[in-house]
Amino acid sequence: MLLASSVFSSAQQNLWQGEGVRSLEVDASGRATFRLYAPDAKDVAVTGDFLQKGVGSVAMTRDDSGVWSYTTESLASEMYYYSFKVGGVGDIHDPESIYMVRDVARYMNYFIVGGGRGDLYMAQDVGHGSVARVWADVGGVSRRMVVYTPAGYETSDREYPVLYLLHGMGGDEEAWLATGRAAEIMDNLIATGRAEEMIVVMTNGCTRHVSAPGYSHEGMWRPYMSGSMDGSFEEMFEDVVNWVDGCYRTQKCASRRAIAGLSMGGFHAMQISKRYPTMFDYVGLFSAAIFRGESGVAMYEDLEPKLKHQFDNGVELYWIAIGRNDFLYEENVKYRELLDNLDISYTYHESDGGHEWRNWRCYLVEFAQKIFKK
Amino acid sequence: MLLASSVFSSAQQNLWQGEGVRSLEVDASGRATFRLYAPDAKDVAVTGDFLQKGVGSVAMTRDDSGVWSYTTESLASEMYYYSFKVGGVGDIHDPESIYMVRDVARYMNYFIVGGGRGDLYMAQDVGHGSVARVWADVGGVSRRMVVYTPAGYETSDREYPVLYLLHGMGGDEEAWLATGRAAEIMDNLIATGRAEEMIVVMTNGCTRHVSAPGYSHEGMWRPYMSGSMDGSFEEMFEDVVNWVDGCYRTQKCASRRAIAGLSMGGFHAMQISKRYPTMFDYVGLFSAAIFRGESGVAMYEDLEPKLKHQFDNGVELYWIAIGRNDFLYEENVKYRELLDNLDISYTYHESDGGHEWRNWRCYLVEFAQKIFKK
Numbered sequence: 199m200l201l202a203s204s205v206f207s208s209a210q211q212n213l214w215q216g217e218g219v220r221s222l223e224v225d226a227s228g229r230a231t232f233r234l235y236a237p238d239a240k241d242v243a244v245t246g247d248f249l250q251k252g253v254g255s256v257a258m259t260r261d262d263s264g265v266w267s268y269t270t271e272s273l274a275s276e277m278y279y280y281s282f283k284v285g286g287v288g289d290i291h292d293p294e295s296i297y298m299v300r301d302v303a304r305y306m307n308y309f310i311v312g313g314g315r316g317d318l319y320m321a322q323d324v325g326h327g328s329v330a331r332v333w334a335d336v337g338g339v340s341r342r343m344v345v346y347t348p349a350g351y352e353t354s355d356r357e358y359p360v361l362y363l364l365h366g367m368g369g370d371e372e373a374w375l376a377t378g379r380a381a382e383i384m385d386n387l388i389a390t391g392r393a394e395e396m397i398v399v400m401t402n403g404c405t406r407h408v409s410a411p412g413y414s415h416e417g418m419w420r421p422y423m424s425g426s427m428d429g430s431f432e433e434m435f436e437d438v439v440n441w442v443d444g445c446y447r448t449q450k451c452a453s454r455r456a457i458a459g460l461s462m463g464g465f466h467a468m469q470i471s472k473r474y475p476t477m478f479d480y481v482g483l484f485s486a487a488i489f490r491g492e493s494g495v496a497m498y499e500d501l502e503p504k505l506k507h508q509f510d511n512g513v514e515l516y517w518i519a520i521g522r523n524d525f526l527y528e529e530n531v532k533y534r535e536l537l538d539n540l541d542i543s544y545t546y547h548e549s550d551g552g553h554e555w556r557n558w559r560c561y562l563v564e565f566a567q568k569i570f571k572k
Numbered sequence: 573m574l575l576a577s578s579v580f581s582s583a584q585q586n587l588w589q590g591e592g593v594r595s596l597e598v599d600a601s602g603r604a605t606f607r608l609y610a611p612d613a614k615d616v617a618v619t620g621d622f623l624q625k626g627v628g629s630v631a632m633t634r635d636d637s638g639v640w641s642y643t644t645e646s647l648a649s650e651m652y653y654y655s656f657k658v659g660g661v662g663d664i665h666d667p668e669s670i671y672m673v674r675d676v677a678r679y680m681n682y683f684i685v686g687g688g689r690g691d692l693y694m695a696q697d698v699g700h701g702s703v704a705r706v707w708a709d710v711g712g713v714s715r716r717m718v719v720y721t722p723a724g725y726e727t728s729d730r731e732y733p734v735l736y737l738l739h740g741m742g743g744d745e746e747a748w749l750a751t752g753r754a755a756e757i758m759d760n761l762i763a764t765g766r767a768e769e770m771i772v773v774m775t776n777g778c779t780r781h782v783s784a785p786g787y788s789h790e791g792m793w794r795p796y797m798s799g800s801m802d803g804s805f806e807e808m809f810e811d812v813v814n815w816v817d818g819c820y821r822t823q824k825c826a827s828r829r830a831i832a833g834l835s836m837g838g839f840h841a842m843q844i845s846k847r848y849p850t851m852f853d854y855v856g857l858f859s860a861a862i863f864r865g866e867s868g869v870a871m872y873e874d875l876e877p878k879l880k881h882q883f884d885n886g887v888e889l890y891w892i893a894i895g896r897n898d899f900l901y902e903e904n905v906k907y908r909e910l911l912d913n914l915d916i917s918y919t920y921h922e923s924d925g926g927h928e929w930r931n932w933r934c935y936l937v938e939f940a941q942k943i944f945k946k
Contacts, residue, residue: 238660286612290664296677296785297792300670305679309792323789325714330704332726340699352706352819411670415697418671418683420592445726 219265221294222280228272228311234282234292237264244268245289246280247556255283275314276556277379279306299376301555302368303421317386318563319379324389325349329381331371331413334441337434342409344371345446346381346398348388357447359570360397361480362438363562364459364466367425367487370410371402377555380562387566394570396456399442403459403466405430425462427487429495432469439477453514456569458482460558461526465490472508473497479514480569484561485524485553488533502540509542515568516544519561523552593639595668596654602646602685608656608666611638618642619663620654621930629657649688650930651753653680673750675929676742677795691760692937693753698763699723703755705745705787708815711808716783718745719820720755720772722762731821733944734771735854736812737936738833738840741799741861744784745776751929754936761940768944770830773816777833777840779804799836801861803869806843813851827888830943832856834932835900839864846882847871853888854943858935859898859927862907876914883916889942890918893935897926 219235232244245255248270258266281289291298291307298305310316327348333340348358363380365373374380380398387393405426408414443450457478459467464486471481491498509516516537520530537544547564551557593609606618619629622644632640655663665672665681672679684690701722707714722732737754739747748754754772761767779800782788817824831852833841838860845855865872883890890911894904911918921938925931 236661240660284658284661286614287610287658287661287664289667290661291667291679293663293665293678294794296674296679296795298672298679303670304667305665305670305672320791321786321788326707326716326787328704328706330702332702333700333723342700349707412695413700414695417694420668421670 219294221292222307222309224273224309224311228275228313229270230273230278230309230311231267231269232258232280232282232292233265233267234258234284235263235265235294236284239266239284241285242266243283244280245283246278248273248278248280258282273311275311275316277308277310277316277319277559279308281307300372301377302423315560315563319382319559321382322386322389324385326385327381327388328352329375332445334438334445336437336441337405337430339408341402341434342371342413343402343438344375344400345442346384346400347446348384348395348397350395351397351447355447357449358395358397359454359456360399360442360446360448361566361569362399362401362455362457362467362478364401364403364457364463366459366461366463368421368423369463370404370407370421371400372410374400374562378562379559383559383562384566387563393566396566396570397442397446397448399438401435401438403431403463405434427462427465427490428492429469429497431466432473432497435470436474436477439474452476452479452512453572454479454570456480456482456565458484458517458562458565459486460484460561461487461553462490464488469497471513472501472504475504475508475511479512480517481513481515482517482561482565483519483530484558484565485520485526486518486530486533487526488529502536505537505542506540509540514572516542517547517565517568518544519547519549519557519564521549521551521553521557523550524557525553593668595666596681596683598647598683598685602649602687603644604647604652604683604685605641605643606632606654606656606666607639607641608632608658609639609668610658613640613658615659616640617657618654619657620652622647622652622654632656647685649685649690651682651684651690651693651933653682655681674746675751676797689934689937692757693933695756696760696763698759700759701755701762702726703749706819708812708819710811710815711779711804713782715776715808716745716787717776717812718749718774719816720758720774721820722769722771723759724769725771725821729821731823732769732771733828733830734773734816734820734822735940735943736773736775736829736831736841736852738775738777738831738837740833740835740837742795742797743837744778744781744795745774746784748774748936752936753933757933757936758940761937767940770940770944771816771820771822773812775809775812777805777837779808801836801839801864802866803843803871805840806847806871809844810848810851813848826850826853826886827946828853828944830854830856830939832858832891832936832939833860834858834935835861835927836864838862843871845887846875846878849878849882849885853886854891855887855889856891856935856939857893857904858932858939859894859900860892860904860907861900862903876910879911879916880914883914888946890916891921891939891942892918893921893923893931893938895923895925895927895931897924898931899927
């Protein structure tokens, strides 16, 4: 609204029309063109995960009007990050784009190439669920979490199953929505009948903070690679489930509850489902940091008999997914050996790639289609 | 989570600790220091609305480590925007801060100086309301809106009054939350007993789009200074109220409904309260674009008898606020003359400043304390 006066006086027609340098365009064959207006820059490059591994950045070319540009080869359908590198300055955001997501302490510009899995990460012409940031009394304090309710929830009176979806170290309750595209993925899977209508609860699994930065009295702090693997988060999870069951129209039984998480969140999902063995029939471990719990935590001890107890109580799906290049790969091999030795039945999904959102989005897509189908 | 592997290997302790250049610090006397690490830059300046009017930017000074800095005089308690200007490149975001809000087509870094009105714009150690992005069937299509419910809403069974809060041209359903600080303001006013517990509904008043950019099948478009002053938004407002009344525990009578808006939203609040004369007992016009409606719209015609009819039905508070330097000031003088001629009673609030969020936040603070008090 800073521009309102110029609008009304029609002095700056270009602002009316939203014109200016079109900083990103993706053509029908998936080629992305980046542009930056920087007439006085010595050199400009673009960087991002659309580049081949090992390529740090690519130089952009200046035209006579001072616009630097670069066009990629055809890109696979995916969500990509990018930023510009300007000589003498370093990485800058695209000043012409409002499409940014935060991963830990950085905002990153992004774009999505459609025509494949990327279509699941975009808002389509389907019913959209609601996304609420709520504050729940858990563990004696008020903590923030994100609740996705499927399209039609507000005007229906039925009860829904619940997926609890947990972030990794450095993340918070916003992570699965932003880089994880959880709301778009759920909308698109539900609208096409591939997933059941469900509530998705995204908690904050770092007990040192009550919320993502900026939303609480903790002030405008800078996020960092923190996490909680000392039992504190797992211990308060019963309160989370009770709060959700008290405030939403949920189906209140293990067969209608799932829990999944990535990295530290996979560890949490493993620990929580074991700590409350009658709470969840569906468990998803995405690139899980299985053996990273702090030592001396009673809840983490006696792993094997407790797992046995959990599975004796019945688990419908125990889904383990990891990329072949994930630095936690060997850890997950060991965990599967442990489960094998206990005669515990699980489903294993191995993908390309490493410890990255590109995999975790795919794992959510897969897992969400497998739960609550009985 | 891109950094997860380095975290686990402890290779980059600085990322663990969240260290790096501290790009913004505000000391106890309200002096802000800005810093940017740009060792190879020729010159760096900082700009923002913390500067005296007419000062475009101020030069920053480079130290031996390549960090440029500038410290302001003491600033009044307020929310401020800033960005860096780097020689040869132009305006860039603060790469070290995650605190950004979008106004129309630009993200802006911001900071808040406390000790006065700024305290109302920060999350304090009080109960926080929930903020939900929902999709409502209005005017035959699904449209996105933001619903603030006060702390305790989920666990109570009482009904609440509703404030409908409308954005200006170029804004959308996100505007009042981001630059308007509506959630923080309401939390802080309610927690201190200055405002009643209420639901606040923030609609999208541009009927050409169903949502803020990126959240619908309309794709990743670039926002521009658009608006709807052709009667289309006002006409669908009955559906909005009915949807909210159907999905939330609301008090369903005029004495428990308020509507307010800024600029185009003030125009909308004026038109909607007149179009549905038994719907709202409280009306707030913030820097309202009173006479900017498109011509030939039946709803906008016969203003005086319709206003008379509205006030004959009873209006508890008709609150008009504007800044002395607002480009719509004269328009509001004329509107007050028109109301005076009709013997219509209203409350007038004149402030310093112009057509700017700094005023609209204050107007919300004032207005929210005056409604639903009977």
